[in-house]
Amino acid sequence: MRKLHVKSFGCQMNVYDSNRMTDLLTRDSYMETAAPEDADLIILNTCHIREKAAEKVYSELGRIRKLKREATRAGRKVIVAVAGCVAQAEGQEIVRRAPVVDMVVGPQNYHRLPALLAQAERGARVVDTEFPIEDKFAHLTPPTAAAIRARGVSAFVTVQEGCDKFCTFCVVPYTRGAEASRPVAAIVAEVENLANAGVREITLIGQNVNAYHGEAANGRPVTLGHLMNSLAEVPGVLRLRYTTSHPRDVDDGLIAAHRDLAILMPQLHLPVQSGSDRMLVAMNRRHTRAEYLNAIARLRAARHDMAFTSDFIVGFPGETEEDFSDTLRIVDEVGFAGAFSFKYSPRPGTPAADRQDQIADEVKTERLARLQECIERHQSAFNRNCMGRNLDVLLEKPGKIPGQLVGRSPHLQPVQVMAPSSLIGEIATVQITGIGSNSLFGALCSTQAREPALAGAGG
Numbered sequence: 001m002r003k004l005h006v007k008s009f010g011c012q013m014n015v016y017d018s019n020r021m022t023d024l025l026t027r028d029s030y031m032e033t034a035a036p037e038d039a040d041l042i043i044l045n046t047c048h049i050r051e052k053a054a055e056k057v058y059s060e061l062g063r064i065r066k067l068k069r070e071a072t073r074a075g076r077k078v079i080v081a082v083a084g085c086v087a088q089a090e091g092q093e094i095v096r097r098a099p100v101v102d103m104v105v106g107p108q109n110y111h112r113l114p115a116l117l118a119q120a121e122r123g124a125r126v127v128d129t130e131f132p133i134e135d136k137f138a139h140l141t142p143p144t145a146a147a148i149r150a151r152g153v154s155a156f157v158t159v160q161e162g163c164d165k166f167c168t169f170c171v172v173p174y175t176r177g178a179e180a181s182r183p184v185a186a187i188v189a190e191v192e193n194l195a196n197a198g199v200r201e202i203t204l205i206g207q208n209v210n211a212y213h214g215e216a217a218n219g220r221p222v223t224l225g226h227l228m229n230s231l232a233e234v235p236g237v238l239r240l241r242y243t244t245s246h247p248r249d250v251d252d253g254l255i256a257a258h259r260d261l262a263i264l265m266p267q268l269h270l271p272v273q274s275g276s277d278r279m280l281v282a283m284n285r286r287h288t289r290a291e292y293l294n295a296i297a298r299l300r301a302a303r304h305d306m307a308f309t310s311d312f313i314v315g316f317p318g319e320t321e322e323d324f325s326d327t328l329r330i331v332d333e334v335g336f337a338g339a340f341s342f343k344y345s346p347r348p349g350t351p352a353a354d355r356q357d358q359i360a361d362e363v364k365t366e367r368l369a370r371l372q373e374c375i376e377r378h379q380s381a382f383n384r385n386c387m388g389r390n391l392d393v394l395l396e397k398p399g400k401i402p403g404q405l406v407g408r409s410p411h412l413q414p415v416q417v418m419a420p421s422s423l424i425g426e427i428a429t430v431q432i433t434g435i436g437s438n439s440l441f442g443a444l445c446s447t448q449a450r451e452p453a454l455a456g457a458g459g
């Protein structure tokens with residue numbers, strides 16, 4: 001049987017897409033290999049978010065060129081594909097610049113891989129980055145129980161793709177297209193399949209997941225809160241999460257879901273990017289600082305133990321020291337449990353990249369250091385507050401030390417605990433006895449036989 005190696009870069013959506021490509025190709029003609037040098041088909045599933053993303057792909061392709069040359073010398077044909085957001089953004093340019101590449105496949109087109117592969121095997125160089133009219137998901141293969149078990153007790157499920165927001169720094173609307181949502185029934189079926197094979201935690205993913213507006217059984221579109229209510233009834237699912245959300249799409253239904261569904265974890269990643277209204281307008285974020293804080297307050301009123309994480313960009317074009325102070329203030333006001341923060345870096349083709357008032361790199365570096373110090377102060381306080389408390393931890397996998405398991409708290413903190421591997425997939429009560437830099441340490445108190453809970457326990 002021929003061998004497939006998929007290398008995934010970037011976000012959870014790419015991890016999910018890589019798994020679905022693997023499911024599709026291992027259905028009949030390929031088996032997976034972790035070693036690219038053994039593979040007959042190599043797929044790079046690329047990400048366009050990072051700086052110089054395309055250049056990094058070309059240098060990775062340089063390494064693959066050597067592997068392909070050696071395989072050819074040994075009389076073995078290797079097909080190389082570039083998928084994901086760089087494939088979408090660069091298209092034909094990739095086959096022009098990198099003769100090693102046989103196929104370029106956009107994120108909306110990978111359901112066509114078997115047909116494209118057949119063309120590539122006949123010697124054609126194939127580029128497929130048109131946004132298709134058919135539903136990609138309807139053409140994919142569900143993962144086998146063995147594949148699901150190998151991927152662990154926590155799984156991602158894409159429910160929404162694309163973005164209509166056009167923030168002035170972001171390439172997603174150009175690479176992933178307009179907002180589109182999968183129907184409720186298809187998502188429920190996928191979650192049932194995962195839960196039947198032992199998955200206990202589902203994270204719903206989408207570039208703008210809370211803009212979800214998929215079709216319900218009656219043909220009408222419903223929101224993410226409604227979808228969450230349907231998924232809470234799937235037997236075996238113990239926890240639900242979702243990411244990434246946009247502040248503008250935090251609606252009453254989502255807030256009610258946090259209030260009513262105990263299996264919806266009290267944690268939300270809600271990017272704000274800046275605490276300055278002037279910068280939020282320049283970024284075309286379509287929400288104000290006050291609206292963001294109001295969404296946080298309403299979620300906390302619905303569920304008092306909500307924890308929030310966020311994303312920040314410092315040194316966006318035109319950012320003054322006063323704008324930056326507003327960002328520091330919003331970190332203090334919300335008290336984030338954690339956040340990702342980056343220096344602004346221009347993405348070709350986005351409006352902000354063309355602005356003349358770019359900020360000097362040393363200013364960005366200095367502001368980033370101050371912001372990260374502020375974020376870390378709040379994150380440490382949040383973690384210290386867990387000391388001595390009993391937390392429900394979903395035990396996910398073996399830790400680095402023999403006899404140790406690693407799991408996640410309701411607030412997504414990694415927790416290390418000595419516990420038998422038979423407890424993987426269970427929720428255990430763990431008393432927190434230590435705080436590390438990236439995780440908590442705890443002692444096992446008990447495991448709980450749990451049914452998925454509905455209603456009222458969030459409080």
Ligand code: SF4
Pocket residue numbers: 163164165166167170171172173207208246
């Ligand atoms: S909402 Fe998110 S994905 Fe959409 S353009 Fe803005 S940053 Fe990009």
